[in-house]
Amino acid sequence: MTLACLSFYVLSQMKFKLQQYLSGNQELRIMSGKPRLIYLNGRGRMESIRWLLAAAGVEFEEVYLETKEHFEKLIKDGSLLFQQVPLVEIDGMKMVQTRAIMSYIAGKYNLYGKDLKERALIDMYVEGISDLMQMILMFPFSPPDAKEKNLESIKERATNRYFPVFEKVLKQHGQDFLVGNKFSWADVQLMEAILAVEEKVPDVLSGFPQLQVFKTKMSNMPTIKKFLQPGSPRKPPPDAHYVETVLKIFKI
Numbered sequence: 685m686t687l688a689c690l691s692f693y694v695l696s697q698m699k700f701k702l703q704q705y706l707s708g709n710q711e712l713r714i715m716s717g718k719p720r721l722i723y724l725n726g727r728g729r730m731e732s733i734r735w736l737l738a739a740a741g742v743e744f745e746e747v748y749l750e751t752k753e754h755f756e757k758l759i760k761d762g763s764l765l766f767q768q769v770p771l772v773e774i775d776g777m778k779m780v781q782t783r784a785i786m787s788y789i790a791g792k793y794n795l796y797g798k799d800l801k802e803r804a805l806i807d808m809y810v811e812g813i814s815d816l817m818q819m820i821l822m823f824p825f826s827p828p829d830a831k832e833k834n835l836e837s838i839k840e841r842a843t844n845r846y847f848p849v850f851e852k853v854l855k856q857h858g859q860d861f862l863v864g865n866k867f868s869w870a871d872v873q874l875m876e877a878i879l880a881v882e883e884k885v886p887d888v889l890s891g892f893p894q895l896q897v898f899k900t901k902m903s904n905m906p907t908i909k910k911f912l913q914p915g916s917p918r919k920p921p922p923d924a925h926y927v928e929t930v931l932k933i934f935k936i
C-alpha cells in the first residue's frame with residue numbers, strides 16, 4: 685500500500701469508529717460539553733440555574749419532566765441523589781441540590797469572587813436573595829384566600845428587608861457590581877429577584893435609585909440582554925398549567 689492509500693485507510697477507519705461511537709453512545713450529550721438541565725418546563729428551582737448559566741454565556745440543553753412516571757424513572761435509575769430535581773448533568777456529574785449546582789457553576793465560570801472573603805460576601809447576598817425568591821417560588825401555590833396576604837409579604841420584605849441592603853451597598857462603594865467591582869453570582873441573583881418582584885409589584889424600585897441604575901446596567905450586559913429577549917431559555921411566570929403539572933408530578 686502506498687503512503688497515500690495507507691493514510692486514506694487510517695482516516696476512513698477513524699471516521700467509521702467515530703460514527704459508531706456517535707450513534708451508539710448515550711453519554712454523548714454529557715461529553716458534548718453542554719450542561720443538561722432536567723426539570724419541568726417552568727421556572728421553579730431551576731430558573732436561577734438557567735439565569736446563572738445564561739449570564740456566564742454558557743449554552744445548555746433541557747429535558748422537561750411532563751409526567752410522574754418520568755420523574756419516578758429518574759429516581760429508579762438512581763439519577764436523583766435525594767429523589768428530587770433540579771438535576772444538572774455537567775462535567776460528567778449528575779448534580780442535585782440547587783445551591784451546590786449554582787456554587788459549582790459560579791466557581792467554574794469565575795463568578796464567585798477572587799478570595800474566600802469575597803466568596804463569603806457573595807454567599808451572604810445570594811442566601812438573602814434566595815430567601816426572598818423562596819417566597820416568590822411558593823406564591824403560585826398559595827391557597828386563594830392567602831394570595832393577597834402573601835403578595836403583601838413579598839412586597840414588604842423586598843422593600844424593607846432585602847432591597848435596602850443592596851441599595852446601600854451600591855451607594856457606598858459606587859461601583860457597578862455588588863462584590864469586588866466584578867460581575868458575580870450575587871449580581872445575577874439580584875437581577876433575577878428584581879425582575880421577579882417587579883412582575884408582582886411594578887413600582888417596587890421607585891424608592892431605590894441605585895437599584896434602578898443597576899437593573900439598567902445588568903439588562904445591557906450582552907449575555908443578560910440575550911437571556912431577556914424572547915425565544916431565550918428564560919421561562920415565563922408560572923401559570924395554572926404549570927401549577928397543575930407540579931402538583932401532579934410531585935404529589936404535593
Ligand SMILES: N[C@@H](CCC(=O)N[C@@H](CS)C(=O)NCC(=O)O)C(=O)O
Pocket residue numbers: 728729767768769770780781782783934
Ligand atoms: N434542597 C433541594 C430541594 C429540591 C426540591 O424540593 N425539589 C422538588 C421540586 S422543585 C422535588 O423534587 N420534590 C419532590 C420531593 O421532594 O419528593 C434543592 O434546593 O434542590
